[in-house]
Amino acid sequence: MTRRTAAAEPTAEQIAEHKIYRQMGLSDDEYALICRLLGRKPNYTETGVFSVMWSEHCAYKNSKPVLKKFPVSGPRVLVGPGEGAGVVDIGDGMGVCFKIESHNHPSAIEPYQGAATGVGGILRDIFSMGARPVALLNSLRFGTLDSPRARYLFENVVAGIAGYGNCVGIPTVGGEIMFDPSYEGNPLVNVMCVGLIDHRLIQKGRAEGVGNAVFYVGPATGRDGIHGATFASGELTAESESQRPAVQVGDPFMEKLVMEACLELIESGIVVGIQDMGAAGLTCSSSEMASKAGNGMELNLDLVPQREPDMTPYEMMLSESQERMLFVVRPEHEEQAKAIFTKWGVPCVKVGRVTDDGRLKLFHRGELAADIPVAALVDNCPVYRRTPKVPEYYAKNAGVDTARYPEVTDLAGALEKVLASPTVASKEWVYRQYDHTIRTETAVPPGSDAAVVTIRGTRKAVAMTLDGNGRYVYLDPEIGGRIAVAEAARNVVCSGAEPLAVTDNLNFGNPEKPEMFWQLERAAEGIADACRRLGTPVIGGNVSLYNESEAGPIHPTPVIGMVGLVRDVDHITTQPFKREGDVVILLGETKAELGGSEFQFVIHGVTEGRPPQIDLDQEKTLQDALLEAIRSGWIASAHDLSEGGLAVALAECCITGGLGAEVALETDLRPDIALFSESQSRVILSVRPEHAEEVLRHFRAKGVPAAGIGTVKGTNLAVRINGNLAIDVPVERLTRVWKDAIPCRMR
Amino acid sequence: MRFAVIVFPGSNGDIDCYKAVEDAIGQPVDYVWHTATDLSDYDAILIPGGFSYGDYLRCGAIARFAPVMDAVRRAADEGKFVLGICNGFQVLTEARLLPGALIRNRTLKFICQLADIKVENNRTPFTLDYEEGEILRIPIAHGEGCYYCDEAKLARLKAENRIVFRYVHENPNGSIDDIAGICNERGNVLGLMPHPERAVHKWLGSDDGRRMFTSMLRAYEARRREVTV
Numbered sequence: 001m002t003r004r005t006a007a008a009e010p011t012a013e014q015i016a017e018h019k020i021y022r023q024m025g026l027s028d029d030e031y032a033l034i035c036r037l038l039g040r041k042p043n044y045t046e047t048g049v050f051s052v053m054w055s056e057h058c059a060y061k062n063s064k065p066v067l068k069k070f071p072v073s074g075p076r077v078l079v080g081p082g083e084g085a086g087v088v089d090i091g092d093g094m095g096v097c098f099k100i101e102s103h104n105h106p107s108a109i110e111p112y113q114g115a116a117t118g119v120g121g122i123l124r125d126i127f128s129m130g131a132r133p134v135a136l137l138n139s140l141r142f143g144t145l146d147s148p149r150a151r152y153l154f155e156n157v158v159a160g161i162a163g164y165g166n167c168v169g170i171p172t173v174g175g176e177i178m179f180d181p182s183y184e185g186n187p188l189v190n191v192m193c194v195g196l197i198d199h200r201l202i203q204k205g206r207a208e209g210v211g212n213a214v215f216y217v218g219p220a221t222g223r224d225g226i227h228g229a230t231f232a233s234g235e236l237t238a239e240s241e242s243q244r245p246a247v248q249v250g251d252p253f254m255e256k257l258v259m260e261a262c263l264e265l266i267e268s269g270i271v272v273g274i275q276d277m278g279a280a281g282l283t284c285s286s287s288e289m290a291s292k293a294g295n296g297m298e299l300n301l302d303l304v305p306q307r308e309p310d311m312t313p314y315e316m317m318l319s320e321s322q323e324r325m326l327f328v329v330r331p332e333h334e335e336q337a338k339a340i341f342t343k344w345g346v347p348c349v350k351v352g353r354v355t356d357d358g359r360l361k362l363f364h365r366g367e368l369a370a371d372i373p374v375a376a377l378v379d380n381c382p383v384y385r386r387t388p389k390v391p392e393y394y395a396k397n398a399g400v401d402t403a404r405y406p407e408v409t410d411l412a413g414a415l416e417k418v419l420a421s422p423t424v425a426s427k428e429w430v431y432r433q434y435d436h437t438i439r440t441e442t443a444v445p446p447g448s449d450a451a452v453v454t455i456r457g458t459r460k461a462v463a464m465t466l467d468g469n470g471r472y473v474y475l476d477p478e479i480g481g482r483i484a485v486a487e488a489a490r491n492v493v494c495s496g497a498e499p500l501a502v503t504d505n506l507n508f509g510n511p512e513k514p515e516m517f518w519q520l521e522r523a524a525e526g527i528a529d530a531c532r533r534l535g536t537p538v539i540g541g542n543v544s545l546y547n548e549s550e551a552g553p554i555h556p557t558p559v560i561g562m563v564g565l566v567r568d569v570d571h572i573t574t575q576p577f578k579r580e581g582d583v584v585i586l587l588g589e590t591k592a593e594l595g596g597s598e599f600q601f602v603i604h605g606v607t608e609g610r611p612p613q614i615d616l617d618q619e620k621t622l623q624d625a626l627l628e629a630i631r632s633g634w635i636a637s638a639h640d641l642s643e644g645g646l647a648v649a650l651a652e653c654c655i656t657g658g659l660g661a662e663v664a665l666e667t668d669l670r671p672d673i674a675l676f677s678e679s680q681s682r683v684i685l686s687v688r689p690e691h692a693e694e695v696l697r698h699f700r701a702k703g704v705p706a707a708g709i710g711t712v713k714g715t716n717l718a719v720r721i722n723g724n725l726a727i728d729v730p731v732e733r734l735t736r737v738w739k740d741a742i743p744c745r746m747r
Numbered sequence: 748m749r750f751a752v753i754v755f756p757g758s759n760g761d762i763d764c765y766k767a768v769e770d771a772i773g774q775p776v777d778y779v780w781h782t783a784t785d786l787s788d789y790d791a792i793l794i795p796g797g798f799s800y801g802d803y804l805r806c807g808a809i810a811r812f813a814p815v816m817d818a819v820r821r822a823a824d825e826g827k828f829v830l831g832i833c834n835g836f837q838v839l840t841e842a843r844l845l846p847g848a849l850i851r852n853r854t855l856k857f858i859c860q861l862a863d864i865k866v867e868n869n870r871t872p873f874t875l876d877y878e879e880g881e882i883l884r885i886p887i888a889h890g891e892g893c894y895y896c897d898e899a900k901l902a903r904l905k906a907e908n909r910i911v912f913r914y915v916h917e918n919p920n921g922s923i924d925d926i927a928g929i930c931n932e933r934g935n936v937l938g939l940m941p942h943p944e945r946a947v948h949k950w951l952g953s954d955d956g957r958r959m960f961t962s963m964l965r966a967y968e969a970r971r972r973e974v975t976v
Contacts, residue, residue: 159856166857251801252801253800254801256798344756431859433857435857435888437886438763438945440767440944443951445952569950
């Protein structure tokens with residue numbers, strides 16, 4: 001976007017004549033609708049305000065029909081979708097507040113700031129609800145690390161997340177990272193924040209009470225991030241580099257101060273409504289707050305703190321400068337509110353008031369710069385019902401039989417190759433850069449199935465995880481969607497928690513292309529199914545479409561953030577084997593399912609066929625039985641089987657436990673398939689020998705396939721298949737391979 | 748024994764220090780805002796980790812000018828215990844209450860992990876309850892924890908037995924002579940990069956930090972007995 005002074009801005013007539021609105025992402029039909037809603041042609045500021053509010057990022061105009069599929073209510077849901085973040089009840093007057101958000105496009109252009117400001121934005125979503133942030137997680141996707149560009153993005157995205165989160169002092173406790181060529185031109189950076197909240201402090205972003213004061217909080221508004229929301233709602237092209245100014249710059253120190261001041265303000269009980277200025281900045285926060293209360297709002301833009309001289313209304317309304325908030329208080333509380341921000345050294349200025357006319361009115365230098373019905377901005381954006389079309393690749397994949405790949409006989413070698421694949425390898429290089437011990441509540445740090453954060457003064461803890469396998473979703477969106485939810489829930493259960501609810505980030509391609517929309521719609525169907533069956537409603541989330549670069553679309557990648565409740569800290573369970581002599585138990589059934597697997601990608605160099613099947617009833621039975629067993633105190637370790645299948649899961653239990661294992665499998669499958677298939681609904685447990693029989697009986701009685709497959713023993717991982725020694729490798733060697741893989745590639 | 752936890756804008760280890768005092772020794776503890784000028788009510792001053800004033804300049808370079816720092820200096824002069832952890836250590840060096848400086852980690856990356864550190868001197872008020880030569884597991888979490896001082900200062904630190912903790916097995920940040928923590932001449936001011944306040948429960952990965960707090964309490968009580976006798 002080029003900068004214009006107010007005087008040089010095109011007139012309403014010129015905007016119409018030269019179709020300038022198109023540059024802002026509005027279609028001809030949308031522009032015509034705006035003219036009808038206003039009863040006149042919009043001026044430059046108004047056109048800009050509409051264009052961001054009607055962007056996919058703010059209006060969900062392509063995804064709304066799809067999002068309707070999700071179950072959003074349940075007995076524990078205190079706040080569902082529509083607010084800054086959802087909240088679920090965890091008893092004793094407390095709730096968990098959490099949400100995920102993407103910063104994909106900014107991170108593709110300016111990885112450090114793109115990722116850093118992603119963290120800043122999600123933190124504000126949580127504390128603006130009245131919750132104290134207690135943990136951060138992130139889900140990242142990059143091209144393979146052979147590519148210098150992917151390495152550059154990976155290095156700087158991680159540094160940006162670390163730089164911001166560490167400074168604010170919220171531990172980054174978990175997440176997941178996958179590397180696949182489909183993300184080469186368009187990385188994914190999804191960040192999730194979890195907060196704890198007292199029920200009484202839950203905020204709604206509503207501008208109630210005509211005549212109440214509207215306050216602007218945080219640093220001055222600059223010209224950064226203008227049109228960020230619009231930028232996020234288009235494909236990445238060669239010209240995207242030139243949109244670097246649309247990427248904001250973060251100041252985590254300011255965020256920390258704004259957070260503390262806002263939480264103090266909320267605790268004081270005087271806030272009528274509060275909302276962060278995220279996407280579309282001042283425009284979105286003011287119009288949404290007014291809309292939720294059925295009111296209007298007047299803002300005097302001359303009062304808005306400005307970083308640069310001569311900023312126009314257009315620039316101020318569309319800026320996405322960071323660390324800013326908007327709140328409403330009654331006139332008699334103005335001084336008290338200001339005093340809190342003065343104490344924290346945070347700028348806080350009254351910029352307007354709540355009105356009763358349902359209009360957003362912006363004044364600038366004594367003139368009315370914009371006058372728009374709030375409802376037109378928030379509710380009247382057209383919703384598009386796109387047409388899905390089954391892509392050709394899907395039909396073609398039906399003919400692929402992955403069981404007919406040439407047999408891999410060097411199974412130890414294959415295991416090492418898969419362990420060295422960055423998707424599977426240790427992510428220590430990453431999480432070592434994140435402060436995960438601050439706040440001293442992290443009971444399970446990064447590296448296990450789910451992270452666990454304790455709640456001071458109680459026996460409870462919160463388990464949290466992020467999951468989503470784009471390859472499965474690409475091969476079959478509906479099944480992939482189901483698996484994403486099932487695996488997230490399984491991870492939470494493996495850590496000793498009951499899954500409560502979901503936040504989702506739908507990262508997809510351009511929905512205007514029927515094949516891309518098919519992926520989105522089918523995946524949402526799968527997610528909805530699994531959420532219903534597993535009793536975990538979706539309480540909020542984010543949609544990121546247009547994830548396409550000149551190299552093509554990404555693998556469709558819904559990322560599921562799942563939060564669970566650990567009833568008693570004694571139930572907390574982790575993946576490492578714990579003691580020599582413990583019995584290793586495999587839950588679930590292994591089938592010949594290599595489609596979309598890491599083994600298929602690493603060894604055979606393709607992603608094809610159909611993904612593993614999943615039976616949600618079986619999954620639910622497994623999870624219920626496992627949680628019961630954990631709560632009975634029988635389970636020494638639990639680890640979900642995912643990328644790399646049984647072989648990798650066993651190796652991880654050994655590596656992280658620093659112990660060997662002797663395992664014997666009886667199977668009709670080919671050994672390479674038995675070891676690396678990614679069949680769902682499987683878990684590895686270790687239990688004390690004296691509990692083994694009881695545990696096996698427990699699972700079988702519930703209808704969960706369970707087999708004792710070996711013993712924790714020695715210093716090697718030794719696996720026999722039908723009596724033949726298939727793998728026998730020192731755990732120390734596997735550890736080196738697994739730990740060195742990412743650092744070596746990044747050196 | 749009354750503890751003050753100093754809170755600068757940008758401090759974020761303040762809560763952990765507060766909880767550690769409560770959990771490890773159950774003594775009274777207050778947060779004290781950076782604008783305070785009087786610390787006479789307190790027997791021990793904790794300067795926590797974090798990013799004081801954003802640390803956009805050198806770490807601790809702005810915090811040293813905070814109003815509260817004069818009071819911290821007075822407390823140190825009076826022989827009260829002053830413990831600077833991580834950013835607190837950086838602040839103490841910037842304020843010249845401890846010699847040397849902390850510069851960026853050799854890897855140029857932030858490092859968060861458990862570190863093994865050796866107790867080199869157990870005759871300070873902070874280390875009485877440790878054995879000399881004992882190896883502790885204490886978390887580190889810093890981007891600028893590489894301790895540096897010139898040869899003369901290092902020689903003096905060694906000669907006066909003021910290197911209280913050294914990294915062992917691995918020097919994570921490139922500190923000179925593997926230094927993890929040092930004290931002043933009188934031994935009542937200690938600065939260290941590792942976080943004892945994050946190692947106060949087994950479930951946190953280690954409880955080796957508890958004894959730093961029990962040491963301070965024991966030293967305080969011993970001193971008070973001396974005074975009464």
